[in-house]
Amino acid sequence: MANSAQTQELVYLVTGGCGFLGEHVVRMLLQREPRLRELRIFDLHLGPWLEELKTGPVQVTAIQGDVTQAHEVAAAVAGAHVVIHTAGLVDVFGKTSPETIHEVNVQGTQNVIEACVQTGTRFLIYTSSMEVVGPNIKGQPFYRGNENTPYEAVHRHPYPCSKALAERLVLEANGREVLGGLPLVTCALRPTGIYGEGHQIMKDFYHQGLRLGGRLFRAIPASVEHGRVYVGNVAWMHVLVARELEHRAALMGGQVYFCYDNSPYKSYEDFNMEFLGPCGLRLVGTRPLMPYWLLVLLAALNTLLQWLLRPLLLYAPLLNPYTLAVANTTFTVSTDKARRHFGYEPLFSWEESRTRTIHWVQTAEGSA
Ligand SMILES: NC(=O)C1=CN([C@@H]2O[C@H](COP(=O)(O)OP(=O)(O)OC[C@H]3O[C@@H](n4cnc5c(N)ncnc54)[C@H](O)[C@@H]3O)[C@@H](O)[C@H]2O)C=CC1
Ligand SMILES: CC(C)[C@@H](O)CC[C@@H](C)[C@H]1CC[C@H]2[C@@H]3[C@H](O)CC4=CC(=O)CC[C@]4(C)[C@H]3CC[C@]12C
Secondary structure, eight states: OTTHHHHOOEEEEEETTTSHHHHHHHHHHHHHOTTEEEEEEEESSOOGGGGGGGGSSSEEEEEEOOTTOHHHHHHHHTTOSEEEEOOOOOOOSSSSOHHHHHIIIIIHHHHHHHHHHHHTOOEEEEEOOGGGTOSOTTOOOEEEEOTTOOOOOOOOSHHHHHHHHHHHHHHHHTTOBOTTSOBOEEEEEEEOEEESTTOHHHHHHHHHHHHTTSEEEOOSOTTOOBOEEEHHHHHHHHHHHHHHTTTTHHHHTTEEEEEOOSOOOBOHHHHHHHHHTTTTOEEEOSSOSSOHHHHHHHHHHHHHHHHHHTTTOOOOOSOSHHHHHHHTSOEEEOOOHHHHHHOOOOSSOHHHHHHHHHHHHHHHHHHO
16 A cells, blocks of 8 residues: 555455444444545445445445456455455355355455455455364364464364465465565454354344243353454454554564454353343253253254255254354463554453443344
């Protein structure tokens, strides 16, 4: 972004800009990136809410497109100073095939990289995931780890495999010469489990609790810690990295950063109850109400049912062997790398994050 500070004329592209995280990145950029001239939002499915954004001073360009189509990506990237690549298939429920997950998450990311190189875009931020690290197939805990903590990152599930491969492609592309002769600068952000306004899984749990008479039944020991991060803080880290990447390219280029905040370390279920409790739900049991082997059996049964029913309908419950394994394995991070490298501090406190999420569950359900 040579002399971008003087021109105040930056063009950003956000892929997946209509998704849960993407929408927050889009709104955060419009609120907190004063150098924006144009904000391009590239997504397979454009949201109707985009229209309300077109009345402001920044040119908002909605582009309906598919990251698996290289020519569509190149057309969207051409002329952009920064690309924030959040688009992906976040599927751990068997809704799509492993091939499709790979095509979108890996080939789609490769298409974004090549588009940057061919059109001269120099700054690429990739939304990776904690799942690139773990939990691994051995179910080994990752307790308050950081970007340098030794951990056997071995995966079998298509989603973490695709995220790990895509992240590697992005980091290896750092330094490649782009059109115009300057180097591409890339980095990858690894959010832990994201929550907040628009989190569909939180809504699924809420609906499940309503169906069960206002109750949810504990399946995972309270001692299993999960790190979670508020979506607004994830969006903020993306905005901050995009702003600092030019000036700190030597330090930040080719780096990965865990993305988390001051949200408390709790079991996945107990954490969800921080929001679902104030919305009238109760978590039954101080310990799992059924033995783990029975949960494993039920999860396997869900996989069998999904396979049998596939010709008729998509059966994709929350409980399957992979989600059970992840939920049952401690994974928390504790690191100051993002603060040291580009001054990241969470924009939203835990209290604010919690209040905003509770309000969303209450009103989203009310409006549903
Ligand atoms: N939800 C979470 O807890 C976490 C998510 N992430 C990552 O954050 C990113 C965003 O995730 P979410 O917002 O949760 O998912 P999401 O499913 O809400 O958003 C993904 C967006 O990408 C779009 N998309 C999917 N396939 C596409 C294609 N072929 N071409 C163009 N657009 C396409 C979708 O339409 C959607 O708007 C993903 O890369 C995910 O791996 C990372 C860590 C945690
Ligand atoms: C049915 C019960 C066992 C219940 O507790 C299952 C919860 C399960 C749906 C979630 C537990 C952990 C979640 C994952 C975690 O937050 C890490 C993730 C990172 C991502 O990049 C995408 C989402 C996810 C895989 C997230 C998905 C939902 C869980 C598996």
